[in-house]
Amino acid sequence: MATYAGRLSAPPAPDIARLAVRTTGLTRRFGDRTVLDRVDLTIEPGEFVALLGRSGSGKSTLLRALAELDHDVAGEGDIDVPENRSVVFQDSRLLPWARVLPNVVLGLSGGPGARQRGVAALAEVGLAGRERAWPTELSGGEQQRVALARSLVREPELLLADEPFGALDALTRIRMHGLLRELCERHRPAVLLVTHDVDEAVVLADRVLVLDEGRIVLDRPNNLPTPRAHRDPRFIEHREILLAALGVGITQDDEGNAEC
Amino acid sequence: MSATSTESTRHLTTKSNAGAATNLQADQRQTTRRRTRRRLAPGRPIPGYRLLGPVLLLAAWVVTSAVGILDARTLSPPWTVVTTAGELIADGRLQSNLTTSLTRAVIALVIGVAAGVVLALAAGLSRIGEALIDGPVQIKRAIPSLALIPLAIIWFGIGEGMKVTMIVLSVFVPVYINTHASLRGIDSRYAELAETVGLRRWEFIWRVALPGSLPGFFTGLRISVTVSWLALVVVEQINATSGIGYLMSQARNYGQTDVIVVGLVVYALFGLASDTFVRFVEGRVLSWRRTLAG
Structure with missing residues (x-):
């Protein structure tokens, strides 16, 4: 943990490419439909960016393009992303035939060292001792925490998250928000979080x-101090x-509803 | 229990003005209704329940032979079969022929299963592989092995090579078909995940493709084990000088139906035993699955 804290205060190395x-x-x-139209996007190292949009706005397409998962999609433009990047999907996407720890260290090279890092990553997401559990034995929130451990154990420079909490219940989602912020502050990856939840973004x-x-x-930059309270007038703004x-136009009524 | 009592309590409160007898009736109706509400999945497995069917079959054989419904000329009674088996074991013919047959079956199974898996992987993971492999396998599947034997004798002679080749050709097909189908059924999202965590091709095969296609592989293996015994009969009854099939075709020539039945029983026992063994391994390997098998 101490090493992560050290990294937090260290200035970004100037000789590496400045942008994540x-x-x-x-x-x-897709066919005749232009889903992304000449998008210019930059993300700084360690910056947490949320991408909002209605369904069909192209936000998942953008994320998949950055993850280089859009093999057969037509288009052009330049993408500059770090080789070391991780993706968190809406579903936890754990291999059902592998126990929790092998899922976390999947694709990680380095034998026993990888194992230790996997155990540490599981402890970080609050799942110490569950290394030998099967994914089906875990709750939805726990599965998504394993997915977070799987993406962070690689110490990515870029974390791409495609509505990672969309399938979770409201209480679990609030807890996961806290966990994600904490993990990101410790590991400092650049983050692109795709979501349709305005509150989550803020x-x-x-x-x-x-x-x-x-x-x-x-x-729009968001400099609100953390933790961010929903009742803060700047939050509402x-x-x-x-x-x-x-x-989505807001009338006084709608706002009242959104408050509860 | 607690659910029943809560429901009946609710009943009591809603019908508080009715007499005690009515309430009792209502209570009973509740209980019956709860009993008839069945689960749709089969319940917990009973120990040894798989043997029930074969044991009943055996019992039917014993009873019908003893009563005389089943004529000894139609099917030898169990006790004759036991005596004959005893004689065959005493003079060593059963063991030596069984060893020969088992050796052929095991060698052919190992080669055939390996070939089936390799071909399924090649066809399942690459378009060129599928284009080259899948068609010929389907063609092979449509050709009866018996029809191939005359050609196989010309090509491979009448030795062990021909027999093992013929069994291999029968055995690899079910493994190929089921493994391939299961492999194709793996959720493409896992392939996407494998890309994002940077798996190399062989790691993808080892971590995702193979474990993901295990359910189909085991189905194929169970069929293949049985098929290996079937193919054995066919090849051992033609130009063979040893093996259970040979023993049976000799018996046919001399009209010894009891020996034929001994052969059938041996096939039955080995078929059941090998299937049970494969199921056991399957249950262990696929313990991560939540299915109706329980």
């Missing part, structure tokens, strides 16, 4: 982007502006 992510003119098409991110019809229509950018 850079795309220029990123375009993706709670977690240093910067919030809104994607609409394949273009970034809003790029952030949320209103983001909701407006998403095309």
